[in-house]
Amino acid sequence: MSAQFNDSFSTFTHQFAAAAARANRLALENAETVFGVQLKTFEKNIDATAAFFGELVETHDLEAYKTLWPKGLQVAKDNTERLVAAGQEVFGLTLKTSEALGQLAKSQFETATESVQASVAKATKPAKAK
16 A cells, blocks of 8 residues: 555656646746847837937037937837837736646646546445455
């Protein structure tokens, strides 16, 4: 009986470790992708803002400042749109990762349930034979 318990415990421990490793890999891949998306967005926003400030510094007369005002507003609008798009992409990626983690947990529960049911059926079979 002890050997049966040890074998079952060993199997469950192995399955749990494998599931934990897969969950960690999924979470790490998600974090890497999210970081990449945010870094690209930050880089594009910095480039656009730096280009605008470069033009602003080179301007010396009042009329040129008047023409730069709408351009500055456009840069701010574009930066905001990029941030919102990146946020939506990050949300979508995180949602997909959460679904994958949920499926992983569901499959682990199903496997454990099947294993327990098989053990119970095996244990009750000799009792039914008597």
